[in-house]
Amino acid sequence: MFTLDNLLFLLQGVPNTLAISFLSFALGFALGIPTALLKQLSPYRLGIIAEGYEKIMRGVPVLVFMLLFNFGLAGIIPIFKSAFFSAVFALGLRSGAFQSQIFRGSINAVGRDQMMAAISLGMSRGQAFRHIILPQAFIVALPGLGSEIALLIKDSSYAFVLGVLELTKYSDIVRKATRSFIFPYLAAALIYILITFPIANYLDRWGSRLKTRYGLR
Amino acid sequence: MDEVVLACEGLKKRYGDLLVLKGIDFEIEKGQTKVIIGPSGSGKSTFLRVIGLLEPPTEGKIFFEGKDVYASNMDLNMLRAKIGFVFQEPSLFRHLTALGNVKIGPKVVLKMSDGEAERKALDVLRTVRLEEWSHHYPAQLSGGQQQRVGIARALAMDPDIILFDEPTASLDIELTWEVIDVMKELAKRGVTMLVVTHELGFAREVADEILFMDDGRIIESGPPEELLRNPKTQRAKEFLSRLLGGV
């Protein structure tokens, strides 16, 4: 039988789930912006690296990368012995590719006229990007970033396969312990929904509000 | 003779297969206001963008205060700072208030302190009569107000010349007046201005010279009273009669 105690036990998985999600988002953010800029600003050859990176991360399951890191690289680079780190790193790499696409789209949405206005004042391209283009691009990118976080929260469940003690693993433990087949996973699903829904929703609405305020469509 | 602020020799600009500017010689002296008119597609905007250093020429030379702009040791960004540009679509920075828009050039490019930049910005906004609106965002301003902020933004850089690319073309008639008024004031104050426009009233009142451009070349030029009343070339005659006839 599934009891309230079981539910509380299950919730112990939430901190790790959130940790994996936000850490990988941060990694993706740190990788995504430079990659987007690399493709925009760079000569042909360097742009190819960015494109290759994106294609690879979108063409291979994130779980395979997790396994590759946790089992394949563990011998070479000790930090990958940690399943948690491997999961975060794999998700973060993929997120970088996804966020790069989001940022490229939003940079393009800002418009060439803004760039021209900036250089007409004497700004260098770098200054123009820093002060004019990127702040606006960030606002446009908010809904996209919202769905990216939601995706990361859900895909943190792949860490289950590596044995990380996140929400899905806990729900599996509870199922095995209580032999209740319905509620542990159902409760976990509902918890995931409760976490992703407000975050994505909030970012979406915040993005809309800012877009209207600044006339960015 | 006053110093020549901006000049060009044999200026050509090609986009792909299309030769838009076919060899232009031009110069403007300090304090002068020159107006360029001509049919659409004649290359007026392109000319302004190239001589304003926003796009490089395919051939020819550009001189700013006597120096060859594209010679190797010139800092193009600094030159652009000294050449003010007002666009047809105001292109204000949407994420900044009016004040923010006018401040950012002085701060980031001229390296002024925040306080100095703000004082300068408010001063200039006063000139274009938009001081009360300084904390509004572009999305909250009318087209005419946006364009005046655009002018203020260029003015705040203390440019040696301001280029205007059909500044009132995208505005309704009533809003056009407020912008033209500001431009007239600037001209009377001695600001060096090169303006592409259809507003012949403005040209008549403050221009030192009108240039007629067609098909990538300057076909005719002269003081307003002469050119507008007695155009010498056939193309200018046709263009002006169409333009004035419609008014």
Added chain:
Amino acid sequence: MSETEFILEYWQFIVEGFETTVIMTFLGLAGGFVLGIASALGDVYGGKLLRILINGYVEFFRGSPLIVQLLFFYFSIPAITGLNWDAFTAGAVTLMLNSGAYQKGYFKGAIEAVFKDQLMAAKSLGMTFRQTLRHIVLPQALRIVIPPWTNEYVSLGLSTSALIVLGIRELTNISKSIAAQTFRPLEVYLFTSVIYFIWITVSLKVLDWIYNRVKIPGLEVNI
């Protein structure tokens, strides 16, 4: 053993794994296609109750991870209905339900994108609702939907790796076994990555080709 010998020895398993992956992908997509269109039509044209049910379905499957859904359905359906089902069936059905929820979003966007413009025109010609749907809405919607649908194909294809939790012998599962047996995880997983990558890249080229043959200028709406 050398690389080539190694690949040949396990080749059969890899092929089986890849086949399972592809079969699961197509089953999920096909089932999801039917569910997706039905849900989209139900959401756009249906009554309030239907819309609530459909949106509940969509929110559940889009808001929770596929792995949790797989575990849930595999274990709970037998418990609820008393019917026993195997991992393969459970996996396929869950994939269909999952994909249907995502595809509904794309179809709804496509239908609405067409609908606004064209309904008036069709009406003015005297077309009935059904005729409008058949001759005007669907032909356009089905073309508009191809680009996001391509994304769903890729997304689903890669997420078949989640089937590992049910013990289904798809490609990731197979490679995990091989890695464990041969003690060469680095090579095995790299090789697996390459297989997935080639599969996805080729698929995308094919889908692009189809799209280019079928598309009509002016009919590329951003959903």
